[in-house]
Amino acid sequence: MNRKRPVNLDIMTIKQPLAAITSILHRASGIFLLVGVGFLIWMLNQSLDSRQGFEAVRNLLQEPFAQFSLWVTLSAVIYHFVAGIKHLVMDMGIGETKEGVKMMSIGVIAIAGVLIVLTGVWIWA
Amino acid sequence: MGMMVRSVTNWGRSGLSDWLVQRMSAVVLAAYTLFMASIFVQNPDLTFSEWQAFFDVTWVKLFTLLTVLSVVGHAWVGLWTVATDYIKPAIIRFFFLIVVGVTLFVYLVTTATALWG
Numbered sequence: 001m002n003r004k005r006p007v008n009l010d011i012m013t014i015k016q017p018l019a020a021i022t023s024i025l026h027r028a029s030g031i032f033l034l035v036g037v038g039f040l041i042w043m044l045n046q047s048l049d050s051r052q053g054f055e056a057v058r059n060l061l062q063e064p065f066a067q068f069s070l071w072v073t074l075s076a077v078i079y080h081f082v083a084g085i086k087h088l089v090m091d092m093g094i095g096e097t098k099e100g101v102k103m104m105s106i107g108v109i110a111i112a113g114v115l116i117v118l119t120g121v122w123i124w125a
Numbered sequence: 126m127g128m129m130v131r132s133v134t135n136w137g138r139s140g141l142s143d144w145l146v147q148r149m150s151a152v153v154l155a156a157y158t159l160f161m162a163s164i165f166v167q168n169p170d171l172t173f174s175e176w177q178a179f180f181d182v183t184w185v186k187l188f189t190l191l192t193v194l195s196v197v198g199h200a201w202v203g204l205w206t207v208a209t210d211y212i213k214p215a216i217i218r219f220f221f222l223i224v225v226g227v228t229l230f231v232y233l234v235t236t237a238t239a240l241w242g
Contacts, residue, residue, distance in 0.1 A: 027203075027207060030203050030204075031204070031207060033200070034200055034204065034225065037196055037200075038228070041193070041232050041239075042235070045235050045236070045238065045239040047176060048176070048177060048180055048239045048240070049239070051173045054173040054176060055173070077158060081154075081158055084151050084155065085155070087151075088151065122166075
């Protein structure tokens with residue numbers, strides 16, 4: 001074996017298959033949601049606490065930064081949800097071929113993308 | 126099913142129970158997400174009274190509590206896996222998992238207080 005052959009372990013220049021990208025996004029969105037869920041639970045707690053708390057949350061969600069935070073959090077929920085459904089489908093033995101995985105990865109990106117855009121419309125329109 | 130692999134930081138549970146917890150909690154989380162999304166889409170101008178009345182229904186409280194319990198289990202298994210994969214020094218990994226555990230406990234208590242407090 002030629003020990004001097006070039007080796008590329010730079011993660012930024014290795015070409016990742018689509019399935020690898022959808023998988024790492026599933027993890028990244030999950031890690032982010034540890035914080036994101038805290039934001040949602042905090043809003044639930046405030047909004048149920050009192051009429052003032054409810055109005056405070058309503059007013060907060062008029063602020064651009066809060067709207068953006070909500071959109072990012074809901075986007076993580078949506079992506080994690082759709083990628084999770086793919087996981088459950090594959091647990092049932094569906095789409096376990098190389099082509100099947102590619103098709104489902106495209107499906108995850110497309111469905112999550114559409115839902116994330118619609119959520120943005122719901123928040124800002 | 127062969128030998129169960131155990132390690133100190135997964136608190137004596139097995140990979141199989143992790144797998145089951147992750148799937149069952151995922152189904153609950155997916156159901157609650159769809160449920161709440163439909164509530165928000167169908168009621169764009171919720172008032173405080175409506176919001177409070179909605180969360181005053183016992184099965185809504187229980188569904189919400191079950192969902193937060195699912196968050197605790199799901200996030201613990203997920204972040205335990207991620208920590209085991211990416212955080213190599215045991216001390217830092219242990220500290221990270223303590224932060225995760227405390228955070229999830231606070232989420233559970235906060236939600237229970239919001240619902241019954």
